[in-house]
């Protein structure tokens with residue numbers, strides 16, 4: 532059975548960061564929390580009515596800034612989900628939280644509501660960089676965030692950090708990383724800042740470290756993370772032993788997921804093996820308006836058989852452990868031998884290694900991941 536996850540999108544933030552292209556919007560003075568929670572639960576009911584009784588293996592409440600929502604709202608949401616669908620006994624339930632939007636009591640209450648993993652958006656511990664990034668928190672709040680998480684009893688939490696920040700030196704980037712490690716998170720997501728279309732940074736680009744410095748930062752950072760016991764298992768994800776993010780792992784292994792909330796995506800495989808991608812109405816206001824009429828999906832698209840190899844590889848080759856033959860067959864409905872010719876080509880180019888059971892990117896293949904996955908187009 533293909534694992535099934537649930538993604539819940541909360542689309543509001545205190546303000547929009549200049550580098551961000553996520554579906555996030557400056558929050559109105561009063562958040563329509565209860566209206567939105569009701570819409571999310573109606574959205575989920577409709578999704579669940581279209582699948583057989585499959586258990587959910589992970590939940591991720593992402594954004595946006597979910598920690599703008601009170602613990603009471605999160606409690607109502609999780610209680611509602613529990614009534615609508617079957618949850619695995621040891622389910623991972625993550626909530627994204629931004630420093631500057633929570634205090635100790637809120638984290639304590641999230642935990643009581645059933646959240647068992649946090650993902651905290653630190654980005655940097657350097658006040659100047661935090662300002663340039665337009666973040667609402669300062670360096671002190673970034674440090675305190677992890678302490679609050681520990682005190683609330685969250686052993687399992689992730690810190691999001693970015694590197695390659697405007698005018699950032701290698702020393703500064705490593706200092707950020709060391710400070711994050713000193714907070715003892717079980718997981719670290721370490722992203723290189725990219726200039727995304729439709730962001731303020733794209734229209735008015737800041738001066739980023741040059742190619743060589745970015746490479747130096749990445750190499751030195753990876754050495755530091757490995758020395759401290761954080762194993763890289765995906766392009767940007769590092770975890771202490773056995774503490775990988777189950778939810779993201781399911782995306783990368785081309786598992787199924789329901790997406791509820793404004794602009795959320797879903798991917799579902801039906802009993803005859805047909806895979807369909809769905810998207811929800813994107814603007815929060817539009818989502819709520821449609822929700823009041825019982826409409827949630829703005830589009831659905833069936834994946835064609837010929838699209839599956841690329842769709843699978845695009846995700847799975849991000850994993851350091853690569854692609855397993857059985858998983859490929861289970862998730863695409865096709866034997867791995869159907870793309871044997873493409874695998875051989877990638878091998879000849881030095882991008883992939885292949886044994887009987889597993890395909891793994893070479894170092895070169897991982898460095899030029901877009902080229903490697905494009906071979907399966």
Ligand SMILES: C[S@@+](CC[C@H](N)C(=O)[O-])C[C@H]1O[C@@H](n2cnc3c(N)ncnc32)[C@H](O)[C@@H]1O
Pocket residue numbers: 550551552553593594595596627628629651652653654691692693722723724725726727
């Ligand atoms: C879904 S986002 C938002 C999480 C949370 N709202 C926050 O910003 O703290 C998850 C992570 O993606 C990363 N991210 C967002 N925009 C990025 C960009 N342009 N380049 C690299 N990483 C980015 C940030 O580290 C962010 O924490």
Ligand code: SF4
Pocket residue numbers: 543544546547548551552553555594595596629652
């Ligand atoms: S807080 Fe996160 S989601 Fe919100 S605008 Fe900033 S980066 Fe985007």
